[in-house]
Amino acid sequence: MKNNANTTYHHKNLKDSLIDTALLMVKKDGISSITLRELSKKLGVSRSAIYRHFDSKDDLIKAIIQIAFSRFDAGIPVEIIESDDIVDSFRIMAKGYIGFAMDNPNIYRMMFGHEVGKQREESCDIENEDEAIGFHKLIALVQKAQDTNLFKKDNPMLQATVIWSMMHGLSNLLIDGHIIIKDNLDALFDLSFLTIINGLKK
């Protein structure tokens, strides 16, 4: 039997299909839901076929994290740095960041988790331009805020890291269920945002 409708021995672009399907699995049920058997079954392929394209399961995970970061960074519009209203740019960026985390909690956890995040260290850190595009957009915005006398003069990377910490912390607390927010999520976001700008001080 050969060349039946969709029954070909060679899958042709199995590698991409594996990445796409794996990402869908993560998005739906979290990274622990990925089993090579389940993944291969979804693609009508044998378990071990995966090993022709990835050295190991970890290697595959590493690959889908890369893709996830690419898409994540691509989601941050460059024009945000060009806007006139810097405060609003920050607000849009922060809302987009936390919105992504809440819309894709499993993907977000995978991207910024540790189990796999340690592998990320090897190939990318803050000082690696290619791998932290989003963060560098934030730094650029902070620099602009300093230049326009909105922010105090200070190390822009440090200030950006502080902002990132807040967004990351809030995202994690929300998606991991440590904050039980019923209806005042907007209030929490607004207060977090305003605190970064003005502080809690009276």
Added chain:
Amino acid sequence: MKNNANTTYHHKNLKDSLIDTALLMVKKDGISSITLRELSKKLGVSRSAIYRHFDSKDDLIKAIIQIAFSRFDAGIPVEIIESDDIVDSFRIMAKGYIGFAMDNPNIYRMMFGHEVGKQREESCDIENEDEAIGFHKLIALVQKAQDTNLFKKDNPMLQATVIWSMMHGLSNLLIDGHIIIKDNLDALFDLSFLTIINGLKK
């Protein structure tokens, strides 16, 4: 053969030993390093003996998380609320929090992770006094800061959550290796702290 030095059929307090040893394993090599076989081997006991004290591996994990939280909360001195210098109290609390995370990254990840954190939701959330002692100490401090006109008047729980977000985010970024800090860790902490109080605004 019976009653040889340390070879008794009944372990006597296996449950506590399991919890203690499991916590040590997590602390040393992370939660994924816990396998029931390895754990039982360390205690010179059979794999299935564990099931006389815990319904499942998840049940055991749930138990050690409880213990970890108890010890964590106990580490926050009550007197911190009594201090005269409120700002310093905040600083001590924040430094203690982040210090704990950096000293015990694997424990911290387990406590505030998701895989297991979702189980936490069942029995504890912000509004459960017994399970969020540390957070309630923070709320009390925020309340005091408002009462003494240091902080703006606002929902104390929201303000406390903002502070927690910052501490949690910074802790996670640090222990998961997303921030590569060489020598200016103190500068980052100080800026984070001051930002919460004064904001980044000029």
Added chain:
DNA sequence: CATTTTATGTTAACATTGTCAACATTGTTT
């Protein structure tokens, strides 16, 4: 075009893991 080589996929087997059932031993109660 025929043959060889490379790329890709399959099957069978293995070790590790959590879990359970059946059995063994010790401690407690009556």
Added chain:
DNA sequence: AAACAATGTTGACAATGTTAACATAAAATG
């Protein structure tokens, strides 16, 4: 002392990642 409960052991099972040996298709080579 006898019955019962608590605790621990052994053997088995299914799910999983991984590897080795084999199979098939595509590409390269002459």
